[in-house]
Amino acid sequence: YDEINLNVGCPSDRVRSGTFGACLMLTPGLVADCVAAMKSAVDVPVTVKCRLGVDDQDTGPALDALADAVVAAGCDGLWVHARKAWLSGLSPKENREVPPLDYGRVHALKRRLPDVFVGINGGIPSLDEASRQLDHVDGVMLGRAAYHxxxxxxxxxxxxxxxxxxxxxxxxxxxxxxxxxxxxxxxxxxxxxxxxxxxxxxxxxxxxxxxxxxxxxxxxxxxxxxxxxxxxxxxxxxxxxxxxxxxxxxxxxxxxx
Ligand SMILES: Cc1cc2nc3c(=O)[nH]c(=O)nc-3n(C[C@H](O)[C@H](O)[C@H](O)COP(=O)(O)O)c2cc1C
CATH class of the missing domain: 1.20.120.1460 (Four Helix Bundle (Hemerythrin (Met), subunit A))
Structure with missing residues (x-):
């Protein structure tokens, strides 16, 4: 592989029952430990993919706390799915559609961490929109648009x-x-x-x-x-x-x- 990406954005019940995925947004220190262990085991970049936060977390401090912890542990980049995840009450599919998108929050993260690679994900349907996003962030990830x-x-x-x-x-x-x-x-x-x-x-x-x-x-x-x-x-x-x-x-x- 060219890069290892740790996904702390998945809200599925199965993932949650194993204490991985989006519930890890609640424990930034543990995610930082994972990143440090991964960094010491591989030579390729290690990145983290996350949400803006989970449940009733305030997306201001929640995203900053996760970002700061993993960057301090050596994380080479952040991919942010620009919406919250709800850990209960929504299916994984609904969790890709129902929580509102907030691209501005990801742009603010990039402004706060100008030296860190920040990529954006979530609801980006076209290369025109990707192009507009690149005025604010370093990378754009297309999920469903790339598939469909x-x-x-x-x-x-x-x-x-x-x-x-x-x-x-x-x-x-x-x-x-x-x-x-x-x-x-x-x-x-x-x-x-x-x-x-x-x-x-x-x-x-x-x-x-x-x-x-x-x-x-x-x-x-x-x-x-x-x-x-x-x-x-x-x-x-x-x-x-x-x-x-x-x-x-x-x-x-x-x-x-
Ligand atoms: C069927 C399906 C499977 C997915 N599996 C993963 C996965 O294994 N790891 C991951 O980080 N994201 C996974 N995602 C989430 C996507 O990477 C992406 O964050 C999400 O679809 C939102 O982006 P989009 O609006 O461009 O589709 C999956 C999405 C779908 C639809």
Missing amino acids: TPAILLDVDRRFFGIDAPQDVRAAALAMVPYVEKELARGARLSQTARHMLGLFHGRPGARQWRRILSVEGARPDAGVEVLFEALAAVEAGGLDILGQTSETGLIDLQPA
Whole structure:
């Protein structure tokens, strides 16, 4: 690994029952001890991912106390999911949606710790918003947007790192083929990898065919990499809209004959 990240932002019951995850926001000294132990064991950067606080903690002192403790222990950077976590009463999914986002609190942390890497996370849907955040913090982490609309990442290298990388979703799909083949050879089912690629063509012509073929054909127990090629061929034909209808996204999509 290039970096070890200690997650003290997860509110799930299972995690909490093992006394890790977001409940550790209540014990900054213990998190600092963990960071110190990790730092002494590895040569790669050790970072911490946290929330603004938990339950009825005041996010002012709570976040500062955690940040100061781990930075003093040698932490190389902080990733902050810009909302609180509620340790009881909300599911992990609700804990990603219900507590309000407060980006300003993360920006204030960065202003207070100008020499420490501070990255922001939570509800950032696009590279435009990521770009705006980078006026205030050192890094932006996309979670659900990267998963549900992975093609937005095609522009990251060009836009943020000045690298003229290919912008081709089809090439990205093909680049997955060796990995998928390796997993199939290990005995995995196609659906175990393909399900994470369903959003690849989101919002583009052929997206619905891509999803349908991967999720229906790809679910067969004997499905192989040929299903990926079949889905790609459907995407390539996708601009043709043979029945003159449009998909639920409003974009032209290939309809089943
Ligand atoms: C299915 C799922 C699994 C997640 N697992 C982890 C995890 O293992 N470690 C972690 O630090 N965050 C995990 N997260 C939280 C994300 O890293 C991120 O903090 C959260 O989704 C908010 O960012 P977003 O609004 O950009 O999605 C997970 C999120 C989802 C949706």
